Amino acid sequence: MTALADRRVGFPGAELGARIAAAVRVHRRSLWWLLPLLAVAGTVSAINLGGAPQRIDDEGTYTAQAWAVSNLGTLAHYTFWYDHPPLGWIQMALYGQVTGAFARYSIAVVAMREAMVVASLISVVLVWVLARRLTLSRPAAAAAGLLFAVSPLALQFHRTVYLDNVATPWLLGALILALSRRNQLAAFTGSALMFGIAVLSKETYLLALPLLVFLAARSAAPETRRYTLAVSGSVLALVTGSYLLLAAVKGELLPRSGQVSLLDGVTFQLATRAASGSPFDPQSLTNRTLSRWWQLDAVFIVAALLASVAALAVRRLRPYAVFTLAAVLFAFRPGGYIPVPYVIMLLPFGALLVAAVVDGAARSLAARRRRVRAVGVLAVALAAAVAVVPLWTTQLRGFLNANLDEPMSQAQAWVGQNVPHQNRIIVDDAMWVDLVRQGRERSDVIWYYKLDTDPAVARQSPDGWRDSDYIVTTDSMRSFPDAFPQVQKAIDNSVVVASYGTGLRRVDVRQIQPAGLRATAAAAEGAQRAAADAGTALAGNP
Numbered sequence: 001m002t003a004l005a006d007r008r009v010g011f012p013g014a015e016l017g018a019r020i021a022a023a024v025r026v027h028r029r030s031l032w033w034l035l036p037l038l039a040v041a042g043t044v045s046a047i048n049l050g051g052a053p054q055r056i057d058d059e060g061t062y063t064a065q066a067w068a069v070s071n072l073g074t075l076a077h078y079t080f081w082y083d084h085p086p087l088g089w090i091q092m093a094l095y096g097q098v099t100g101a102f103a104r105y106s107i108a109v110v111a112m113r114e115a116m117v118v119a120s121l122i123s124v125v126l127v128w129v130l131a132r133r134l135t136l137s138r139p140a141a142a143a144a145g146l147l148f149a150v151s152p153l154a155l156q157f158h159r160t161v162y163l164d165n166v167a168t169p170w171l172l173g174a175l176i177l178a179l180s181r182r183n184q185l186a187a188f189t190g191s192a193l194m195f196g197i198a199v200l201s202k203e204t205y206l207l208a209l210p211l212l213v214f215l216a217a218r219s220a221a222p223e224t225r226r227y228t229l230a231v232s233g234s235v236l237a238l239v240t241g242s243y244l245l246l247a248a249v250k251g252e253l254l255p256r257s258g259q260v261s262l263l264d265g266v267t268f269q270l271a272t273r274a275a276s277g278s279p280f281d282p283q284s285l286t287n288r289t290l291s292r293w294w295q296l297d298a299v300f301i302v303a304a305l306l307a308s309v310a311a312l313a314v315r316r317l318r319p320y321a322v323f324t325l326a327a328v329l330f331a332f333r334p335g336g337y338i339p340v341p342y343v344i345m346l347l348p349f350g351a352l353l354v355a356a357v358v359d360g361a362a363r364s365l366a367a368r369r370r371r372v373r374a375v376g377v378l379a380v381a382l383a384a385a386v387a388v389v390p391l392w393t394t395q396l397r398g399f400l401n402a403n404l405d406e407p408m409s410q411a412q413a414w415v416g417q418n419v420p421h422q423n424r425i426i427v428d429d430a431m432w433v434d435l436v437r438q439g440r441e442r443s444d445v446i447w448y449y450k451l452d453t454d455p456a457v458a459r460q461s462p463d464g465w466r467d468s469d470y471i472v473t474t475d476s477m478r479s480f481p482d483a484f485p486q487v488q489k490a491i492d493n494s495v496v497v498a499s500y501g502t503g504l505r506r507v508d509v510r511q512i513q514p515a516g517l518r519a520t521a522a523a524a525e526g527a528q529r530a531a532a533d534a535g536t537a538l539a540g541n542p
Contacts, residue, residue, distance in 0.1 A: 041149035060429030069093035082265030088163035126172035140359035147351035153297035164344035170198035196239025304350030407501025465490035
């Protein structure tokens with residue numbers, strides 16, 4: 001009665017409230033599954049957000065770039081050189097401004113981890129919607145969302161500040177709209193727009209373009225297929241072309257002496273970047289990346305691959321299975337580079353296919369069709385579930401309780417208390433924003449990567465590493481000694497004044513000896529020798 005009266009007097013929220021109430025009534029059965037799923041996913045993702053995993057340099061880079069957009073009015077905290085499109089961290093910066101995340105956390109990376117949690121929760125909802133579009137039952141759709149949210153492999157990467165996490169909701173939204181059967185022109189245009197945003201958030205998501213085109217072409221009405229695909233293709237070209245326009249407006253589209261260019265950035269990513277090496281070489285980056293994925297959740301990886309193969313036999317699942325297997329094969333191409341967060345793009349599809357295959361087997365068994373195959377699939381699923389429970393329990397307990405970032409926090413606190421602001425420090429990017437927010441000059445906090453690669457930093461430090469007073473070393477800094485000669489010389493000519501943690505999580509604060517350790521040792525030895533000679537001469541003097 002009240003809602004009716006509100007409508008008569010033109011109450012502005014009445015119509016919206018009525019629509020929401022109607023939607024809740026229509027989807028109440030789905031909400032009984034979806035809302036608990038979101039509660040579990042949000043709780044597991046948010047607890048101990050700053051404690052695990054330990055901060056890494058890549059997180060610091062994207063965080064610093066988002067902070068630079070908000071606080072410096074630039075696309076990056078150093079020279080922007082087109083290694084990635086900037087839209088991903090621009091969205092992160094927008095989240096930080098709207099929510100005040102940077103002001104709420106003393107550690108900037110944790111502020112942006114909060115943005116990653118929000119992105120992953122949106123993705124959980126979209127995985128549910130996509131599963132339902134593929135006719136999965138509600139329990140199966142919830143299982144897909146749960147796998148995507150709480151697998152240790154997924155949780156590790158969803159908490160970490162990666163551009164891939166920003167791109168995933170846009171990709172899933174694009175695929176859902178591409179399956180639309182109504183208002184196809186608007187839906188396909190929206191799909192193209194979303195996919196363009198996904199690509200400009202993380203360029204590797206361009207690999208999903210064949211999947212999107214296939215789904216759109218199959219879903220489009222035959223009589224308007226060419227028109228709708230042409231319009232949506234034009235929208236996609238306009239969105240992604242804005243990146244080219246940005247470079248052209250800045251005069252950085254083509255290589256020129258003394259400046260960055262888009263062509264150089266693309267060439268680096270696609271051609272000249274060092275290959276990751278063979279997966280069978282224990283020292284290669286590929287082997288280390290695969291080992292990291294495997295240690296986090298071997299059961300999910302095996303289940304997703306098996307489900308992808310099994311899904312090839314199901315027409316409605318085949319496009320997603322082909323894409324998943326093709327993306328896996330692409331990662332292992334000879335001479336290719338495999339980024340550590342590459343798996344993020346595959347997580348929703350792996351979870352979706354596992355749930356879909358098990359759901360299909362359960363339905364077949366209930367309908368008494370293909371019972372032998374269905375029993376086999378369900379037996380494998382049961383065995384996987386039995387194996388997963390103890391493994392996930394142990395690993396999730398670590399995510400929720402362990403303070404893996406303690407060495408980084410302790411080193412950062414030591415620097416804040418003991419290193420004068422006028423001293424110059426070479427650091428891992430994971431603490432760059434925090435040290436600058438202490439009141440230090442940006443030029444005195446040097447991201448180690450730029451010491452060897454950015455001409456602007458070289459101009460500020462004409463004597464290279466000798467112009468710095470301290471260096472804070474982490475595993476990422478120690479892993480590639482040949483790639484950063486200036487950094488390595490700073491490490492070689494420094495002494496540890498504070499050290500925290502062990503193994504890969506060890507963080508050392510080192511004081512640099514500008515004259516070099518050998519020269520310092522030689523000077524000390526010379527002084528000792530001179531003192532001894534003076535003593536001898538004094539003793540022999542009558």
